[in-house]
Amino acid sequence: MGVSRRDALRLGIGTAALGLLSGCALDTSGAPGGTGSGALVFYSTQLSTTAEAESVRRQILTGFDREVQFVADSSVTKLLDRVRAEAQAGTSNLGLVGALQGELATLHAEGLLRDMTDVVESLDDRGFTARYLDLARVDGRYAFVPWISASYIMAARREALPFLPPGADLQNLTYDQVLEWSRAVQRATGSPRFGLPAGESGLLKRFLQGYAYPSFTGGVNTTFAGPDAVPMWEWLREIWATTNPQSVTYGFMQEPLLTGEVWIAWDHAVRLVDALQTRPDDIVSFPAPTGPRGLGYLPVLGGLAIPASVPDPQPSIDLIRHLTDPARVSTTVRTVAWFPPQSLDSIPGGLPPGVGQEAQTLQRMVETPGALASSLAVGLGGQSGAYDKVFTDTFRAIALDGADIRDTLANQAVALQGVLDTAGAACWAPDPLGQGVCRVG
Amino acid sequence: MRRVLGYGGAALLAGWILVPIWFVVVGAFSTADSVYTYPLAPWPDWSLESMRFFVTSAGVPQALLSSVVVALITGVLTLLLAAPAGYALARFVFPGASAYRLTVLATRAFPVVVLSIPLAVFFLQWGIYDSVWGVAFMHTALALPFVVLMVAGVFAGVPVDIEEAAQIFGCSRFGAFRRAVVPNAAPGLAAAGTFAVLLSYNEVFAASILTLQEPTLPVFVLTGLTQAPLPFRYAGALFLLAPAFLFILLIRRRLVGVGGPTLR
Amino acid sequence: MSVSSPRPSAALPYLLLLPSVAYLVIFFASPMVQAFGLAFTSTTGEWGLTSLSAMVSDDRFWPAVWTTLILLVVLLPIQLALALAMSMIITGRLRGRGFWLYVFLLPLGVSELGAGILWYSIFVEQGWLNTVLQGVGLIDRPVIWLDYREPWRVIGTIVVAEAWRSTSLLVIILVGGLRQIPKDYLEAADVFHAGPWQRMRHVVLPLLRPTIRTAMIVRVVLAFEVFATVIALGGTATDTLATQANRAYTEFQDAHLASAYGLVILVVSLVAVGLVLAALPARRERGE
DSSP: OOOHHHHHHHHHHHHHHHHHHHHHHHHHHHSGGGOSSOOEEEEESSSOSHHHHHHIIIIISTTOSSOEEEEEOOOHHHHHHHHHHHHHHTOOOEEEEEEEHHHHHHHHHTTOBOOOHHHHHHTGGGOBOHHHHHHHEETTEESSEEEEEEOEEEEEEGGGGGGSOTTOOGGGOBHHHHHHHHHHHHHHHSSOOEEOOOSTTOOHHHIIIIIIHHHHHSOSSTTTTSTTHHHHHHHHHHHHHTBOGGGGGOSOSHHHHHHTSOSEEEEEGGGTHHHHHHOTTTEEEEOOOBBTTBEEEOOEEEEEEOBTTOSOOHHHHHHHHHHHSHHHHHHHHHHHOOBOSBOGGGSTTOOOHHHHHHHHHHHHHHHSTTEEEOOOOOSOGGGHHHHHHHHHHHHIIIIISOOOHHHHHHHHHHHHHHHHHHHTOOOOTTSOOOSSSOOOO | OHHHHHHHHHHHHHHHHHHHHHHHHHHHTSOHHHHTSSSOOSSOOOOOHHHHHHHTOTTHHHHHHHHHHHHHHHHHHHHHHHHHHHHHHHHOOOTTHHHHHHHHHHGGGSOHHHHHHHHHHHHHHHTOTTSHHHHHHHHHHHHHHHHHHHHHHHHHTSOHHHHHHHHHTTOOHHHHIIIIIHHHHHHHHHHHHHHHHHHHHHOOHHHHHHOSSSOOHHHHHHHHHTTSOHHHHHHHHHHHHHHHHHHHHHHHHHHTTTOOOOOO | OOSSSOOSOTTHHHHHHHHHHHHHIIIIIHHHHHHHHHHTBOTTSOBSSHHHHHHHHSTTHHHHHHHHHHHHHHHHHHHHHHHHHHHHHHHSSOSOHHHHHHHHHGGGGSOHHHHHHHHHHHHSTTSHHHHHHHHTTSOSSOOOOSOTTSHHHHHHHHHHHHHHHHHHHHHHHHHHHHHTSOHHHHHHHHHTTOOHHHIIIIIIHHHHHHHHHHHHHHHHHHHTTOOHHHHHHHTTTOOOHHHHHHHHHHTSOOHHHHHHHHHHHHHHHHHHHHHHHHHSOOOOOTTO
8 A cells, every 4th residue: 555655745735735824824813904014994985896996096096105905895884884893893994984975974973983174174275165065064073075076967879869859958858858859769769778777786776866856856755655756757667668678787877878778878977987988979978857846966975084993093184185186186087087076177187078078067967957956865874775775666666567656655655754764864955854754755 | 420419419518618708708808899889799809908907907916815815725624624524424324424414515505695794793703804714714614515525425436445454454443544545535635625616716795795805806806897897897707717717627627536426 | 344334433423524513503503593583583673573574575575486496497407407418428438528528617617796797798688699699690680688578588598697607516416426337337238229318218317316316406505596697687677585685685784684585595495405305215226
């Protein structure tokens, strides 16, 4: 039996491998989180796609004098869990958090964020728009520093433009005109060519909450099942009949616009920008439509905040200065197409064509008479997923399954009230603000 | 005639596997413009733009290292746990053996995502959340049920006579195992271990729940990818496939040489 | 003396099983028990069936159950047939076995998420399938394959993607079984001029029975976990139990609901495994 020597060799290799592994163990245990060099960790729920994160690491963070580890993960659950866990443990691995206004408001409400008033005041040369500063202020103090902004707009392939209803102005459409237009395209091409991001990672829920509801009913929760909601859902059902059924798989509308599966679409500006950048001559952007109660739209604001558990906030504050610096702001809008929370005039050297087109569209939309800005849902905390589910469930029942509108709304109104009760959330714009839990109407 | 039929069938099945992979290659090496133009071209126009992005991407080396370390820990740990169990299943007849086999497999019936939630909490408490260890422990639990059965197959394939002979020559039971069984079973054990390695490399969901700053390569590339533009999706997919395919090439014979997991 | 039925200590086999059992108790059983706890409590922490009843009363629950079962029932025979054919080629007498083996094992290197991305690009309206079909003149305009209004079409695409992705594991298992079939059996069949079909039916399949059983159980257990390909191809309009569990966690951030789905998945897959065992009862094979 030729066992001994080869055997010993094999065992030797085995032990060597184990040695290697325990070497790794020392490595990781020596530096919790595995950064190894004490790099400043910048955690963000935004800019999380592969290309965006790469732009942040390669272009936006360059020139900062400390090593920064940019960690991007769009999961809000993970952000909340992480910040809570660190506060509990008294550790502070995360130096800076970049997230949407609503996400930061949740953290702020739990007392997990540092008061940023001093930082915002020291940045008065940045010229933040007053509107965004207001959004960043909770109970008289700043929860975060405004960082990036965007909104949702519409885009279409140029070949769809000839089918616009007579007399319609692309820059000022009504919901009815959009429906008529989409029907005309379907008649001409034989295919449903409207597109909504109704897929797993799509933002259809924001269309319902921040566009359709405010535009048709002037509110969202207080008018959820009211009389004005019925024509809105009828509109949705009709537009859905002219919508590419693949929409249930769409996350970002830029792809189907580029391939031509969709000719007319609504989405987050950042999720459309690739289409406008790749084919600026073939694809146009335009404001969201106006409904009976105005042009409802949802401004999006991302902010920078420092967890309260960070012992020495100075490096994080330095990083905020770096990120809000005009040169960096210019890089941000150029590379990831998020807009700064200040006037675009302050950006040196103009914008790339697609981004520039979106900037104009956004400006036009905000300045349209009757523009009705919603705020992101506030105070929902852990119920935000359940809140969104009410809207997507209602959409699915009415548009996809053809359920009765009034019955569905009556059922879902109960579910919606349950969510608001559990969260104890007061109404937010465009519903009339008030004390106590928001009542579903 | 029968031979022609055989080759025809084999070619058909190979095409079924290879053609979709070819589409990824075409997409990965094409310009954004041609990826968005229907009908799609069957040949790439050899643009390296999207591939270059991944090859030079800043987080890739770190994520690759994490993947390798996690996979290695998973492979070794799984084997250490599975070898005794597999040996017991192969060599002894004892009450509860079939129950064990089935129970072990049935653990895999519980969805990973649901399992990861309580585990993430444990790992936070134990201080191994967001570390290669946490992910490796999870992957070991995922691979173990299959590897135990594979290893049982390996040991069953080692003739009992060798072991008997060793014992006759004065080896203890463990001595006989170490000197006679292990060398004969080594290739099969290695194969079972590499299976665990492969499973670990491909596992995305548990790894993404359990990591934040220490993503494995597939987590790093794939999670951002479902939302990335089409050319990136092709390139990222190919970028992940290449090492896995190379690895399979190296171990392909071993993978099917194990005698297969058995259930009785 | 015989090593295979020794009596050094009746406890030895159990001692050998202990490490793996202990490991699975820590990393599977204990989180699983915790998940059961979550499933039987409400979001406010009271014990009861709130989470379970919330799950069952959801409009998407029963469609999810049915889609899960339909997928399993359709996929299982297709995958077994494919895996059997591939294994026969690998163990057969064709040249280039190493090549065929490699190709058939390639999907092992493709993660679920990757396979979803790949097959979406094939089935999407302006994708590869329509390119090919239109190229050979079978269709004159792109077909929308991923049309939720045609549930069978969507299920068909998921079946194809899953058959492509997860057949390799079965190939590994079946090749192992085929290699154990003594050569003389097959040669005897040849002597009696049995055709390939007869050889398959009367020699190979009966001898392969325990292996096929293993393959089926492995497949059934794993089938309930698949969700990435379903989400990629079916989007938000096609649900399975696993996609619902995943959505409950990632989107609704409701660990209770996710756990309730986990519980249902566990029960359903155990029942399915039981059915496989009942349909293919173990027989004492020679040498076992």
